[in-house]
Amino acid sequence: MLAMDQGVVEEWLSEYKTLPDNAVSNYAASLKDKGALVPALYKVIRENYSDLLEPVCHQLFEFYRSGEPWLQRFALQFLPELLWSLLSASSARDPHTSGCIEALLLGMYNLEIVDKDGQSKVLSFTVPSLSKPSVYHEPSTIGSMALTEGALANHGLSRVVYSGPHLQRETFTAQNRFEVLTFLLLCYNAALSYMTPSSLQSLCQLSSRVCICGYPRQQLRRYKGISSRLTVTSEFLVQLITGIHYALCNGDVEVGSRALDDVLYRAQLELFPEALLVGNAVKSSMHCAALKSNNKEGARSIQVEITPTASRISRNAVTSLSIRGHRWKRHDAVDLGSPDELMEISEMDEGVWPGLTAPGDAAPPTITISNSFTTPSLGARAMKKCRLGGRTSKDKEAGPAPGGRAASESVELSVKRLTLTSSQSVPKAGALSSLTRTASAVFSRSFEASGTPVPNHLLHHHHHHHHLLHHAGSDAGAHEAGRYSCSMQEEGLGYLNPGPNHSPLSTSISVHLGPDL
Amino acid sequence: MTARKSGSRLETEIERCRSECQWDKIPELVRQLSAKLISNDDLGELLLAECKLQTYLKENPIKQGASPRGPRPNLLEVRKHLTAALDRGNLKSDYLQEASLLMAKLCYVEGEYRDALGHYGRVSLDELQLAGAPVYRLSIIAESYATKGLCLEKVPTASPLLSNNNTGSPALSNRTASERDQEIITCYEKSGDIALLYLQEVEKVCMSGIQNRSPKPGPAAHEQELGYFLETGLQRAHVIHFKNGNLTRGVGRFREILRAVETRTTQNLRMTIARQLAEILLRGMCEQSYWSPMEDPPTVSPLDDPAQQGHTHSNKTYSLSRRPRLYSGENLFCPQENTEEALLLLLISESMANRDAVLSRIPEHNNDRIISLQSASVVYDLLTIALGRRGQYEMLSECLERAMKFAFEEFHLWYQLALSLMAAGKSARAVKVLKECIRLKPDDPTIPLLAVKLCIGPLHWLDEGECFANMVVDMGEKAAEFRAKGYLAAGLVYSLKATDASLRGIQEEYQRKALGAFQRAQSLSPTDHLASFYLALQLAVSRQIPEALGYVRQALQLQGDDVHSLHLLALLLSAQKHYHDALNIIEMALSEYPENFNLLYTKVKLETLCRGPEEALLSCKHMLEIWKSFYNLTNPSDSGRGSSLLDRAIADRRQLNAMTLPDFSDPDTGSVHATSIAASRVEQALSEVASSLQSSAPKQGPLHPWMTLAQIWLHAAEVYVGMGKPAEATACTQEAANLFPTSHNVLYMRGQVAELRGNVDEAKRWYEEALSINPTHVKTMQRLGLILQQLQRYSLSEKVLRDAVQVNSTAHDVWNSLGEVLQAQGNAAAATECFLAALELEASSPVLPFTIIPRAL
Secondary structure, three states: OOHHHHHHHHHHHHHHHOOOHHHHHHHHHHHHHOOOHHHHHHHHHHOOOOOOHHHHHHHHHHHHHOOOHHHHHHHHOOHHHHHHHHHHHHHOOOOOOOHHHHHHHHHHHHHHOEOOOOOEOOEEEEEOOOOOOEOOEOHHHHOHHHOOHHHHHOOOOEEEEEEOOOOOOOOOOOOOHHHHHHHHHHHHHHOHHHOOHHHHHHHHHHHHHHHHOOOOHHHHHOOOOOOOOOOOOHHHHHHHHHHHHHHHHHOOHHHHHHHHHHHHHHHHHHOOHHHHHHHHHHHHHHHHHHHHOOOOOOOOOOOOOOOOOOOOOOOOOOEHHHHHOOOOOHHHHHOOOOHHHHHHHHHHHHHHOOOOOOOOOOOOOOOOOOOOOOOOOHHHHHHHHHOOOHHHHHHHHOOOOOOOOOOOOOOOOOOOOOOOHHHHHOOOOHHHHHHHHHHHHHHHHHHHHHOOOOOHHHHHHHHHHHHHHHHHHHHHHHHHHHHHHHHHHHHOOOOOOOOOOOHHHHHHHHHHHOOOO | OOOOOOOOHHHHHHHHHHHOOOHHHHHHHHHHHHHHOHHHHHHHHHHHHHHHHHHHHHHOOOOOOOOOOOOOHHHHHHHHHHHHHHHHOOOOHHHHHHHHHHHHHHHHHOOOHHHHHHHHHHHOHHHOOOOOOOHHHHHHHHHHHHHHHHHHHHOOOOOOOOOOOOOOOOOOOHHHHHHHHHHHHHHHHHHHHHHHHHHHHHHHHHHHHHHOOOOOOOOOOOOOOOHHHHHHHHHHHHHHHHHOOOHHHHHHHHHHHHHEOOOOOOHHHHHHHHHHHHHHHHHHOOHHHOOOOOOOOOOOOOOOOOOOOOOOOOOOOOOOOOOOOEOOOOOOEOOOOHHHHHHHHHHHHHHHHHHOOEOOOOHHHHHHHHHHHHHHHHHHHHHHHHHHHOOOHHHHHHHHHHHHHHOOOOHHHHHHHHHHHHHOOOHHHHHHHHHHHHHHOOOOOHHHHHHHHHHHHHHOOHHHHHHHHHHHHHHHHHHOOHHHHHHHHHHHHHHHHHHHOOOHHHHHHHHHHHHHHHHHHHHHOOOOHHHHHHHHHHHHHOOOHHHHHHHHHHHHHHOOOOHHHHHHHHHHHHHOOOHHHHHHHHHHHHHHOOOOHHHHHHHHHHHHHHOOHHHHHHHHHHHHHHHHHHHHHOOOOOOOOOOOHHHHHHHHHHHHHHOOHHHOOOOOOOOOOHHHHHHHHHHHHHHHHHHHHOOOOOOOOOOHHHHHHHHHHHHHHHHHHHHOOHHHHHHHHHHHHHHOOOOHHHHHHHHHHHHHHOOHHHHHHHHHHHHHHOOOOHHHHHHHHHHHHHOOOHHHHHHHHHHHHHHOOOOHHHHHHHHHHHHHOOOHHHHHHHHHHHHHHHHOOOOOOHHHOOOOO
16 A cells, blocks of 8 residues: 555544534535545555554444435445455455454444434335326326236235334344345445445446355456355345446446346356346346447436337237227136136145245234343444444454343243233134044044054145135135225225235235236 | 407318318318408418428428438428418418418428528517417427427527627637527427427317217327427427436426326327336436435436536426426325336336237237337336335236236246246246246256246245256256256255155165265365255265265355354264264354354254253243344334335245244154145144134234244243143243144144143143144154053054154154064064164264255255
């Protein structure tokens, strides 16, 4: 590292410390004029052993904590570089070098997951629906095309949580690492328009390296850093793709498309459907855009031309619109596919399979562990975590506080105290016992008599029974869904949270409407 | 104010034809008109000029981007008509204005831009009345603004026409240049607004015409075409904004156009613009730089080219006396976030693209089909990007299902549908679609591998899985890096089949095949930790402990913090009875994976052995705390659909934990049998019945958290049973039973407690009930066998135990019990063999079965 760079960084370090409070926003605005500073800071982060790394991380955290948007964005632009430092250090199993970077990233994470009042932040958005009028459309003109299972289940706008609430994190573990990093990338992506070209480039580089290190493609890219494989998650890759997509459209096309290829390569090897899905879509849509305009300027590739407004499709071609008035003969519709087969599939997908994500979700009753330790108010906790730098690293070396163990007043696990508040409202065993008893009686008789090891007929019976239940349920559900949507219209509610009851049932509707596979 | 004379049928008819652009009828009408009054001659000239000019433009349309080329002989007549009308000057002022505007248009068509601008200067466009004007007039005004803009763009900037106010300064200052740019844009924006108004009005007139069954209905399917000038007026303003790098104003203009109530003619335009705006929102904006359509745009935005900032005014600089109608009403949905707006726009474009899907497959329509496919694919790709960002895979899969009408032989759409189904957890359907993808692209090894992943994991379709895995293996060298994965997949299928098999011979056959496949995978890809790990796991299952240890160490060298490798290492150490070492490994693993319940279960077992039950109980309590903090937090009540990013993340982790759980806990046998899966389905169905019997049971939603909770309680119960405390054990079991009353694990635990209390008959009853739910639960079979032996029903006991050995031949305590029964029956030789087998197996028996470690691709 050159002495000049060092000087620039040191000046930056001391300048902010002496800044009076009312000068902060002017200072923030003036930061972008310091041309030599940003490259110098990149160097500091890349050279893990630099003495400046710790004070730089500390100051970046101070920037982030200030709440001043421009200071936050200034700190955020280094996120890709910081992530790469952290990941490459953790793969080299050299935890000491990345201590202050870890602390900085955890600090940013812990700040971002709470709102101003210290409450856990929940990021949500509204899923628009064509069945509700908007500033851009009127439902009646859309026609009846949208009347599908999805439209019925979501008749109206639903608010969906896409991130949060998240837990405060004191340290990085293998388990939470990507959860934290994915969330940080989400924050980065929310500020993409403010990121500099060098930051975007750094993001693409990070994406490439994370995805190819340790795989044969590393040779192809001639990257000679670490050579061990880094674990990734599908969600992390999806966030990377979002950033790459922006970089592709607003920055370096070459670096961007290489990064996208590398992410897709890894997603294929890992068999990640989410990353493959989004990556393929980006690639395919960029392909179309590239055909339209082949600009090498690296400028914004958002280009719009005057397009003919007349339909490009000839009048006499049969389209879905023109076919709508056509009357089908009845027997045609029946022959579309074998409904039995589809029905069977839908059943499998409805989470009858245990341990799978069942669609729909209801809040579980809260479980109170009455002798659990009172958690300190979040505000205080957040404050504590904000203290960063050498201290935090020291705390970490001391090892994580031994949670509840030390304070546990008695060894005896008192069942009474670990009360499940939900238990009152959950079915009692007695309610079912008669059914079970009959079944088991049948079983033990056949068992004693013949000694068949696996009484299959019994299972069949149950299975069949369940099947019937399922069908009965579907009808009821369809009915209920209908009623529900009607009441929606009457009351004009803008918000619908489809009850969990509906979810296992709606599929039977889809079976009839779905395309013939 | 207007030129309309009420009562004159002829004039109304002329007005209607002009509004609806039925130029072919004008000459006849003019003939009728001049027959009435001589003074109508000038009007006739005007009408003929207009009709000839429009007809000419219809026959020789101006192409976008092309410049008009000089005077045309065909247009001489037009000029003659117009000059005649203008020179005589007898027309009413309205008509006179129209004649001037037509003259200007003619000048433009002939390339005389300055002349055209001169005409516009005389008419003063801004003073023309919009309110109450006949419909055709709106069109003329809109076209005039567009033409004026076109002319201004053509005329060199130093034109004296424009620098009237600062005469004499040949050097053009920046200010005037930007003022001029502004003037051009304003022309186009006004033109666009008035054009939208015109189209809305025309449609209104048409509709009322149809409703009133007017005596002279126009051609039924008469469709308005915009023509060059209106198209330019509608689109040129935002094209200039984007060209200048002024995204803020471009987006603003897009929104203005889209907010105007649609007409039949603007549908295609809206579809294009909606898609373009969505593209910009997804490619060029982020959450922080977004502003809602109802808000004022930010004064300084990172979206705009900094060089342009300050030069152009970001606010609207003109006003019109009449504007196009906008969508309005109560509770209009207005997006508040860029993804929301992009989604809304894409859903609108999608519904239109879908409407235009060309269904016929005859060759003549090939081109149309390609066009409709392309415009739809772009929309579906953007939808995928938007919904993928927000983790809404379920909704995405529904959207992509709608794309299937385009998808015949289109690999991209099929593949995207398959992936979205997979991401949405609709596994069975995903496999069906993947089959079609394989047919379309048989050389891609990723696709069958994705299918195996589903078959091994959520579906447990092992035969299908084997078939897919073999496809990859059969590709040989062609599969390149995926070849090793193919062997790995095959190995996993065989390994799972071995666990399912109920006959020992078949079991061993599959184990052998699995080992072979894993070895192959490991040799093909020695740097893949998964290959080494699964090889180690398979060796462990067949009780080759030292070899397994070697490979698991290798796996850990490649991937030091892999949770399953660490877990396997701990279990292997426990099989060698190095309980303390095993516990150390588990604790190390837990420091990296503090919330992994599988590790915690093993920890409880090891602690019972090393440190006594009190420690184990503390761990159980700790697990309950983790469970609480984990699932309490991640279940916000307002999440409408359960496939957000976070839900997905949890689901993935859950799957890891859940691999062993199809039979929800099975802490003891661990092995996932086909029968036990069936049992757990029965169990779940029964639980559903049970909860529906209860009036308002809240136990809904994802089952996994509840299974985990029940399992924690059962572990606690087991520890209490070990301590000889039946009351506490009963209480714990009851907690689990509250969640899953008909679980065979709960019933088994009840039996254990009953045994502890000395109620043999009651215990027997519980065990029998457990077996009625899951007939292959080995632990239960073993206990039942023992009780039957106590009751001196030896042959039945022997039968039960032999069945148990068939199910799991490595359960040493079953062999032991079998030995005891045989001994009691006086069959000493057989008993000895059983005891020996038990002894041998016990020496390599882990604290929990190796198969609790999930096997997934």
